[in-house]
Amino acid sequence: MWVPPKNPGSSSLPLADTIPSILRFGEGSGIPKLASATAPLGSAPRRAMLLAAPGPKRHTAPASSAGSSSGLDSQRRSLPIFQARGTLLGQLRSLDCAVLIGETGSGKTTQIPQYLYEGGIGRQGIVAVTQPRRVAAISLATRVSDEKKTELGKLVGYTVRFEDLTSEETKIKFLTDGMLLREAIGDPLMAKYSVVILDEAHERTIHTDVLFGVVKAAQKRRKELGKSPLKIIIMSATMDVDLFSQYFNGAPVLYLEGRQHPIQIFYAKQSQSDYLQAALVTVFQIHQEAPPPQDILVFLTGQEEIEAMTKTCRDIAKHLPDGCPQMVVMPLYASLPYSQQLRVFQTAPKGYRKVVLSTNIAETSITIAGIKYVVDTGMVKAKKYSPESGLEVLAVQRVSKAQAWQRAGRAGREDSGLCYRLYTEDEFEKFDKMTIPEIQRCNLAGVMLHLLALRIPNVLTFDFMSKPSPEALQAAVEQLALLGAVERKDDQLILTPLGRRMAAFPLEPKFSKTILMAPKFHCTEEILTIVSLLSVDSVLYNPPSRRDEVQAVRKKFISSEGDHITLLNIYRAFKNISGNREWCKENFVNSRNMMLVSDVRAQLRDICIKLSIPLESSRSDTGNIRRCLAHSLFMNTAELQADGTYATTDTHQLVAIHPSSVLFHCKPACVTYNELLHTNKCYMRDLCVVDADWLYDAAPEYFRRKLRAAKN
DNA sequence: GAGCACTGC
Numbered sequence: 001m002w003v004p005p006k007n008p009g010s011s012s013l014p015l016a017d018t019i020p021s022i023l024r025f026g027e028g029s030g031i032p033k034l035a036s037a038t039a040p041l042g043s044a045p046r047r048a049m050l051l052a053a054p055g056p057k058r059h060t061a062p063a064s065s066a067g068s069s070s071g072l073d074s075q076r077r078s079l080p081i082f083q084a085r086g087t088l089l090g091q092l093r094s095l096d097c098a099v100l101i102g103e104t105g106s107g108k109t110t111q112i113p114q115y116l117y118e119g120g121i122g123r124q125g126i127v128a129v130t131q132p133r134r135v136a137a138i139s140l141a142t143r144v145s146d147e148k149k150t151e152l153g154k155l156v157g158y159t160v161r162f163e164d165l166t167s168e169e170t171k172i173k174f175l176t177d178g179m180l181l182r183e184a185i186g187d188p189l190m191a192k193y194s195v196v197i198l199d200e201a202h203e204r205t206i207h208t209d210v211l212f213g214v215v216k217a218a219q220k221r222r223k224e225l226g227k228s229p230l231k232i233i234i235m236s237a238t239m240d241v242d243l244f245s246q247y248f249n250g251a252p253v254l255y256l257e258g259r260q261h262p263i264q265i266f267y268a269k270q271s272q273s274d275y276l277q278a279a280l281v282t283v284f285q286i287h288q289e290a291p292p293p294q295d296i297l298v299f300l301t302g303q304e305e306i307e308a309m310t311k312t313c314r315d316i317a318k319h320l321p322d323g324c325p326q327m328v329v330m331p332l333y334a335s336l337p338y339s340q341q342l343r344v345f346q347t348a349p350k351g352y353r354k355v356v357l358s359t360n361i362a363e364t365s366i367t368i369a370g371i372k373y374v375v376d377t378g379m380v381k382a383k384k385y386s387p388e389s390g391l392e393v394l395a396v397q398r399v400s401k402a403q404a405w406q407r408a409g410r411a412g413r414e415d416s417g418l419c420y421r422l423y424t425e426d427e428f429e430k431f432d433k434m435t436i437p438e439i440q441r442c443n444l445a446g447v448m449l450h451l452l453a454l455r456i457p458n459v460l461t462f463d464f465m466s467k468p469s470p471e472a473l474q475a476a477v478e479q480l481a482l483l484g485a486v487e488r489k490d491d492q493l494i495l496t497p498l499g500r501r502m503a504a505f506p507l508e509p510k511f512s513k514t515i516l517m518a519p520k521f522h523c524t525e526e527i528l529t530i531v532s533l534l535s536v537d538s539v540l541y542n543p544p545s546r547r548d549e550v551q552a553v554r555k556k557f558i559s560s561e562g563d564h565i566t567l568l569n570i571y572r573a574f575k576n577i578s579g580n581r582e583w584c585k586e587n588f589v590n591s592r593n594m595m596l597v598s599d600v601r602a603q604l605r606d607i608c609i610k611l612s613i614p615l616e617s618s619r620s621d622t623g624n625i626r627r628c629l630a631h632s633l634f635m636n637t638a639e640l641q642a643d644g645t646y647a648t649t650d651t652h653q654l655v656a657i658h659p660s661s662v663l664f665h666c667k668p669a670c671v672t673y674n675e676l677l678h679t680n681k682c683y684m685r686d687l688c689v690v691d692a693d694w695l696y697d698a699a700p701e702y703f704r705r706k707l708r709a710a711k712n
Numbered sequence: 713g714a715g716c717a718c719t720g721c
Contacts, residue, residue: 132719161721178720207720302717334718359717381717394717438719446721506721538716603721644713659714679715 025266025420072147079107080257088112088254089119096219097232097251099244103258104409108235109199110144113172116195117155124228125194126170130177132205133365134160141165141174148172159183161506162599177207181214181450182506188454190218195231201244202236202402203364204437204466210447212247213463214454240434247465261412267425275377276305278422280312282375286420287353292325294372295354297362299407301381301396306331306357307544313355325353332358332366337541338592344368363406367413374411374419376404378427385441387475389653392443393678400435404428437466444468444476445509449485452495453503459493482635482702483513504607507535510674514632515604516613521628523618524608526568530625532601533567534674534686539593540570542660550588558662562671562688564629565622566662571597630694633672634702637695638684640669646684648676649695650706658683670695 076082081102092098092112102108113127131137141158148155157166158174166173175183177198184190196215201208212234219230234244234251241253272278279298286296300306310331317327328348332341347370348354356368360380380403384393399407404421411417421428439447451459460473477493480486485499495503502512511531518527533539542550557573559565570587574594577583584591608615618624630637638646638655644667646655655676657664661684663671670692673684696703 134720176720182721203719205719304715335716361718363718365718383717396717450721535721542716544715600721656713658716660716664714677716681713681715683715685716 024269026269026425072149076107076111076147079111080105080259081107081111084256085111085115089115089121091252091254092116092231092233093119093121095231095252096229097234097248099234099236099241099248099251099253100256101236101241101253102256103260104237104413105259106256108256109140110147112233112235113197114144114148117171122194122231123171126192127172127195127197128180128190128193129172129174129197129199130180130208130211131174132177132200132203132208134176135365136200137174137176138163141172144172144174162603177205177211181207181211184214184218185450185453185503188214188218189222189225189227190215190230191227193230194228195233197233197235199235200237201234202240204240204435204439206438206442206447209437209439209465210450212465216248216463217456243465260409261414261416263408263412263417263419265408266418266420267428268422269424271424271427272422275379275422276300276309279375279377280309280316282420282422283313283355284316286373286375287327287355288324290353290373292351292353293348293370295348295356295368295370296373296375297356297358297368297371297410298375299362299377299380300357300359301377301379302359303331303333303335304544306333306359309357313357326351327355328352329355329357332356332362334359334361334365335537335590337590341366360403362410363403367410369414371411371413372415372417374407374417376407376419376421378404378421378423378431383441385443385472387443387469387472389651390443390475391653391676391678391682395679398431400432401428402434404431439464440466440468440472443479444472445479448473448476449480449495449499449503449509452480452486452493453500457492479635480509482699483509483632485509485513501611504611505604507531507604510632510636511535514629515608517628517632519614519616520631521618521624522616523621523624523628524613524615525617526625527628528601528604528608528615529571529597530564530568530629532597532604533571534564536596536600537590537593538660539567539590539597540660541588541590543588546588553587559622560666560689561622561626562663562668563661563686564688565625568622568625626688626690627694629672629688630690631698633674633688634695634698636674636676637670637672637690639692640667646671649703652710653682655682655684657687658685661685661687663687663689 100108109129113129116122116127131140137158137160141156142152145152145156150156153165153167154169156172157170159166159179160176161179190196198208198211215230215232219232222228222230232248234248236244245251245253279300283296283298300309310329313329317329330344332344344356345368356362362368378399379396380399381394381396384395386393408419411419448459451462456462460477477486480499485496485502486493487496498516501516502509505512505515511534514531515527518524557566557569559569570589574583574589579594581591584594635650637649639649641647647653648655668689670690671687672690674686677683677685
């Protein structure tokens, strides 16, 4: 058992030449919430009732017969939640809404849907359980169908984009929150569901936040219409209970004990001016003092930082003193090719310690077994949105307290763990309590379009749990008006027929509009490809170390007309050789994302057919494609100024061409772009060369208005 | 002149 340094200052680091300072840590005074199994929450609403479920404290390893039915049964019974089953069912039976707070490992997500089913609650309909991520929905459905000893897709099934494994028999259905939201367009009362469980509610994804309001409205409406009741259960891991409870008319909060292992927290004794340096020192300090099979997870902010740190760690690890364990260093971030991501799941060879340097992908999306130590820089790269400028700002910032606890929790998955925070306890106390929910950080055009499609009476006053600013709502509606999706009628905002068609696509409104414009320019096939490419992560893989190779190979696809046409060329080449992996590797194309593009394209094409949109190809005529883009992206344009810089056409914001664009070294007179992203500079991403005249043709009134505004 | 946190429909 590793013992925390009693006097950290005296522990000598054999790497003093490379790393000048030793970081001093003090043990946290406040007992971290995650380490406390009995009293997880300080401020429970008064109406709350406590469901203590003291399961076995000792972590029981999965039965060796895991998979066999008896093993699964005994595992189910050994879960902490099992002893609370009766009480829980009694409560849930009588409640319209409940908030369920369960620690990691309480088994709430797998067990509660089964308890409801077994207890005959809501048998007349389906029990829906939403998840923020696809993989979670799929693996939970698999697990629960195993426990019920049924075939996946029968009693228990799942629905995620591109995959629907449900049938007439399905009574317990796991789905992504986005999927349930999309289903609601055709069925705003959610008539086929008797219970909706919104899981991982504390993550506050934009979809969960919209669903809060949608299920609440559906429940109320069903009651008014005298239809069968809809039961709502909110499941969350952390402390936002007051907010959830208040929003759902004072719904009772039920607590479930979990099986999180204790985590010891250490804070930096002094404020750190350089968190990268501090992280480096801490990793090697731990490495020197801890026995080898215990792995380290370090939270950093981005790809570039992680790649640089990986290299530094590897260099230092080559020159470790005798007797020191060896080290394997692995980067982890979302744009890393899948095969490389998988490496973090391999156990390190004997005598080696695994050090994973990760973005916040390891906070929720990827769980790595065997992590004993977490090193938390306290920093995260996150997006903010300013509705006034329409600008998205991507910046490194402090994490919230909730996020810091989430990170710490990654050390206690299998056994007790330790978390080193590279900030002082005083600094921590100044962190925001919660991360600002996504719905308050985003462009809301898509959300507003969705709400309108759900026939919500007044979208500007929609009952959000955390209301976005009026400016953000107004900006979204204005954007929709510009796209021709909404109009005012008797002081009410309603969808135009075009808007209703736009809402049928699982896309940002401007991309839906682009598709709907395409028939006019006889290039729907090409636009479908381009929009698909733009709506998934980049298919281009750019390893910094092989930049020259990448450039040489990519040359053959590059179009002087911009990124859209270049991407189209790459997709066509990919399809011409019928899309094999080898080709992708040779051409630095991310094959996983490319496959996804194919799936997305097929889905969008199906929707076009349902909407009777003619599917034509413009073949080699790229002018029509660019005209089509100009007609739908006219509000996203910039013009070259006399001094060689670019200014946006509408607000004359100074912008630059993003270095990832094929037009980076070019100076076209007029371009449209997909989005502006503010990092060090205000960059335009994904550009297309257009003719200024086309823009005026596309929206004469818009530009006349802009011109008048400029004159005043 | 030089850069891209993370999900999801």
